[in-house]
Amino acid sequence: MRATPDLSFGELTPEFMLDALEAAGLRPDGRMLQLNSFENRVLQVHLEDGQAVVAKFYRPGRWTDAQILEEHAFAAELAAAEVPVVAPWSLRDESGQAATLVHVAGQRLAVAPRQGGRGPELEDPEVLRWIGRLLARLHEVGRRQAFRHRVDWHSAGPACAARDWLLANDALPPEIAPAWADVTAQCIAMIEAAFASLPDLQLCRLHGDCHPGNILWTPDAGPHFVDLDDAVNGPVVQDLWMLLSGDADQANHQLRALLEGYEQIADFDDRELRLIEPLRTLRMIHYSAWLARRWGDPAFPLAFPWFGTANYWMDQVSLLREQLTAMQPKDAQPQAPRLDDEVDFDGDGFA
Template sequence: MKEQDINAAFGTLTPEFMLDALDAAGLHGDGRMLQLNSYENRVLQVHLEDGPKFGGVAVAKFYRPGRWSDAQILEEHAFAADLAEAEVPVAAPWMLGDSTLRHDGGQRFAVTGRQGGRGPELEDPKVLTWIGRLLGRLHNVGAQKPFEHRMRWASAEPGIVARDWLLANESIPLEIQAAWTSTVDQCLATIQQAFDAIPDLQTLRLHGDCHPGNILWTPDKGPHFVDLDDAVTGPAIQDLWMLLSGDALSIRQQLACVLEGYETVREFDRRELALIEPLRTLRMIHHSAWLARRWSDPAFPLAFPWFGTPNYWNDEVVKLKEQLDAMGTSPPAPQAPVDDDYVFWDA
């Protein structure tokens, strides 16, 4: 089946179908359900009839067909199980029969228990430090064994794949294609140079998409991770840089807090700081291809109406040129906190 046909069919996946699939797996809803926000997959929260037995509320994730193989999904699940065994707070999939991955009516799904919480207050240095400690613990587990089937984010390769797909599928307006391609090619060369500059770069199993939306916070237990769907092999900095935002001073301060926590449980190779802007650039190129690949899913034109227009691609050229400049500058050096009040010196 063509990708556009898969997207269109997946876009019509109904809550009724998902409830029937859960029922067939022995998870019987009591009538209360909520479809959760997710562009890539379809996610349903269901209150169960035999709630106490299964933790009360199930969260079922139906995987988009054609994106991951069974082997890649099961590696994600095994990583979550390893983290849970090490008491790293994460939502690990339940066993459904003899596997954590179930097939029903051509769809694949997994189920976890609901883990509540709110977004972390990243302006609080102590919150950032706590998240840093948690990431260090996650990486300690991630370093124990390798992924065999998941993607690698340790070179320009993901960007090359994205560029080639966009060009092969004529996703870029012809009048902008030359400027976009030239700029992307320069970015990819610079990204590869940045990785090559660290020849003994350590890679490990990562969360892979560790932005604030994938971290939930509870006052008594602190942060926990959700959604390992984008787990990859890569350098540790891939899980750190998406927590940083704002101007250069803010980023240095935030990074100092994250690393203060991280380095209490795991060593961090400071050379990886030079990969922050290359990884950001790689994500930008990859994101454009992701949107283009999903455009035949009815949810995407509604959520991203600005995508694919000449203005969008012209803006991307401008942003990527800015990234070329950013990749040519020194990485942000974290400034150590002076005292318990987290006062920073701007060196």
Template sequence: MPSAAARHPYETLTPDAVLDALASVGLYGDGRLLALSSYENRVYQVHLEDPYEGESVVVAKFYRPNRWTEGQILEEHDFAAELLQAEVPAVAPLAPQGRTLHRHGDFFFSVSPRRGGRAPELDDAEVLEWIGRYLARLHLVGGRRPFVLRPALDLASFGEEPRDWLLSHDAIPLDVQGDWERQCALALARIATALAASRDAGVRLLRLHGDCHPGNILWTPDTGPHFVDLDDARTGPAVQDLWMLLSGDRSQRQRQLGALVDGYEQLREFDRAELALIEPLRTLRLIHYSAWLARRWDDPAFPHAFPWFGSSDYWRGQVQMLEEQLEAMDEPALMV
């Protein structure tokens, strides 16, 4: 894993630096600053001296340097604005000084309105139907035109490249590396077959939320869900935005999927051929997640938050999960 000796850029992002960044676009904090939970970027809730467009509390997001280009971030912002215009409940950045993306020192940053809510109750069929309807609306917008600069969720970027990075950087202990490499190779071959079959079946790719897990959906009882954090918005199949909302045993996941699709199909047809991609997509995320942790190890927040990462026990657990995913990919797909 990368050495933690060099000073990480985020170590320079002090409270004063955050407030100076906001002041550079005409937003002046009153000194109340709260760091919100985020590892990939740094996100702060800031109280303003004077409200901006009716917002007295805003959320400032400082993008991780060198992850996305300016153009890729602006595509995220444009997508959020399209969703908002179509009355899809998503949080889009504000535009102080006429721009949604700003630069201060080493960081691109944006400022968004604060929106509250709690995690959705995913064991409630009515909640799942409601989320399904809103995901369909998101995908209707996502299908209007493609991303030009933002990448696709594919085998190369989410599976093969992360595997190669882990191996070339000696991130896996030698006593586990051979077993992990063998299981990973088997899994990637199975995923390649599934993705080829989906292409042959004509599965359509569109702009997605990309990271639609329960933590990125805020629920309010009166207005239902709204989506936050489009940082991982990519091109991919619609089912990518559904499968992370499924949990439990097969019968539980079957019921949850049925409720999501019931809501979804009130507004947009769902292609059943995509159901065969759920376990391959889950396996890609598993591989990508380990590489993400290893690549971020020079960020002081990561060793503190993930102290269990990198040990032989961790990687043996990954070997076991890959074995289980190989079995899951051999099972019949969930049906609705």
């Protein structure tokens, strides 16, 4: 596999990050804790006034400023509609103007208040109904307009881009690449056919990466969303399927509870259930490319030592062949996510 650029944020020393926060108009007291995030560099920082904030330094080259600002605007719009999300603060940029995204010495920074919580108890139907209602409210806001700059997640386009990049960059062992390319081409054709079967599919702005790790629960207020870093235009079922777990029966019960809550607020097009397996397949292909693209960051080989091996790619061929069966139109029953589905591309707890 060809080496990818080193995006390890090596220049982001504690001193640099504290200076950047001061340049943005904040006064940190020196206490900081690095939070779990593979995609960006994210810190919990205490300020002299007693507040604690989450500071995010964005990975170079992943999103444009326009895409990030569109995410921030969506978070602010949700907060204004009283949908519980953590929206970024307005900071001071290098010219002294107020902005939610600031540039400091070549790095891009955003800050939001820290808001704690624990993972939701998805075995509880009432918790699922509550989350379903919350997602319906998020999607009602999302339907007001479409993202102009962010990714569209309503075709096989992201899977095609991932496939093409992996093959062009020799990411697979030569002896496995033909089999993987063949099964991936079949999967992409079935993903496209699934979306083509719903030509009048209604799309909206989504959370985009709505797995249990991106919903935090507090006893008094219930759930709130974090990490809109992967917000996209797409079908609303994309924000539902990653919340399912267990075997098929358990997943069906969970889905029923989610939809009971959802439909208390908004209508749900049941035809979108046909898209669960195509969306899962799309994410699997995209996930492999995400890991390969980040391999030049030293954090990735340490965290994912199994990636890129012959066994990994052979397993992917087998899993994608299983998805060909799962995507057959007769199979509309949801299944539990595989382990790869539960990986947070960002994992930063920051809206």
